[in-house]
Amino acid sequence: MHLDRREALRKLAAGGVGAATAPLWSQRLTELALAHSDPHAHTAAAAAGAAPWTPKLLDAHQNATVVALSELIIPETDTPGARAAKVNEFVDLVLADAGPAEQREFLRGLAWMDARSRELFGGDFVAVTPEQQTALLTIVSSPANKSAGDQLGRDFFESIKSLTVMGYYTTEIGLRQELGEDGGVFFADYPGCQHPQHKG
Numbered sequence: 001m002h003l004d005r006r007e008a009l010r011k012l013a014a015g016g017v018g019a020a021t022a023p024l025w026s027q028r029l030t031e032l033a034l035a036h037s038d039p040h041a042h043t044a045a046a047a048a049g050a051a052p053w054t055p056k057l058l059d060a061h062q063n064a065t066v067v068a069l070s071e072l073i074i075p076e077t078d079t080p081g082a083r084a085a086k087v088n089e090f091v092d093l094v095l096a097d098a099g100p101a102e103q104r105e106f107l108r109g110l111a112w113m114d115a116r117s118r119e120l121f122g123g124d125f126v127a128v129t130p131e132q133q134t135a136l137l138t139i140v141s142s143p144a145n146k147s148a149g150d151q152l153g154r155d156f157f158e159s160i161k162s163l164t165v166m167g168y169y170t171t172e173i174g175l176r177q178e179l180g181e182d183g184g185v186f187f188a189d190y191p192g193c194q195h196p197q198h199k200g
Contacts, residue, residue, distance in 0.1 A: 022155065022158055022159065022162075023105070023155050025101055025102045025105040025106070025159075026105075026155060026158060026159040026162070028098070028099070028102050029094060029095075029098055029102050029106065029159055029162070029163065030159070030162045030163070030166075032094050032097060032098055032102075033090075033094045033162070033163050033166045033167070034166065036090070036093055036094055036097070036170075037166055037170045053086075053089055055088075055089075055092045056092055056093065056095075056096035057092055057095045057096040057103065058088075058091075058092050058095065061124075061126070062107065062110050063088055063092065064126050065110055065113065065114070065124075065125050065126055066087075066088045066091050066092070066110070066160070067082075067083055067087075067088045068125060068126050068133065069113070069125070069137075069160055069164070070082035070083070070087040070088060070091070070160070070164040070167070070168075071083045072130075072133060072134060072137060073160070073161055073164045073165075074087070074164060074165070074168050079173070080173045082164055082167070082168050084173060085167065085168050085171040085173040085174055086167075086171070087163075087164050087167035087168050087171075089167075090163070090166070090167030090170070090171075091160070091163050091164070091167060094163060094167075105155075105156075106156065106159065106160075108152060108156075109152060109153065109155065109156025109157075109159065109160070110156070112152045112153050112156060113125045113136070113153065113156065116136060116139075116140075116150075116153055117132070117133075117136055120132070120135075120136060121136075137157065139153075140153040140154050140156075140157045141154075141157055
């Protein structure tokens with residue numbers, strides 16, 4: 001059974017993301033990301049760059065944080081990860097076209113990640129070790145974490161996971177090297193992330 005590309009992307013982004021319970025701002029960003037999910041547009045934008053890419057909305061520190069987060073979500077293994085696929089550029093593009101409320105909540109989430117990282121490990125998210133970064137993501141992604149203080153972090157992490165998945169699987173790297181597809185059709189059943197560190 002096959003699905004059209006947009007519905008497949010919706011399923012990929014929703015897998016394990018708790019889309020039904022996501023806050024409205026996160027749902028709106030996911031829908032906007034779907035509108036930007038033309039693989040040809042994303043790949044062309046990434047390849048067009050005679051001039052160096054500069055973010056439309058994110059500042060340098062925010063962009064570096066998005067790069068680090070997305071790479072932890074889809075790391076380089078035997079295939080390139082989110083950093084190589086320039087997922088941060090996709091996230092910035094979606095945010096630049098989002099409404100002020102969605103932008104504000106996403107950026108609040110980024111700031112929360114830094115604040116929580118400083119609280120736990122003494123440095124911003126991008127400044128701590130990969131092991132500490134992973135430990136923080138484990139905290140915010142744990143179903144057992146019901147802390148009201150971590151709610152913004154949980155909502156933000158679900159949102160950036162969704163954007164990362166869509167950004168990755170609309171690039172040549174994601175389409176060809178991971179899925180082996182040309183972007184026209186996808187299989188209805190997606191087995192989930194195959195990276196060992198994300199199983200469990």
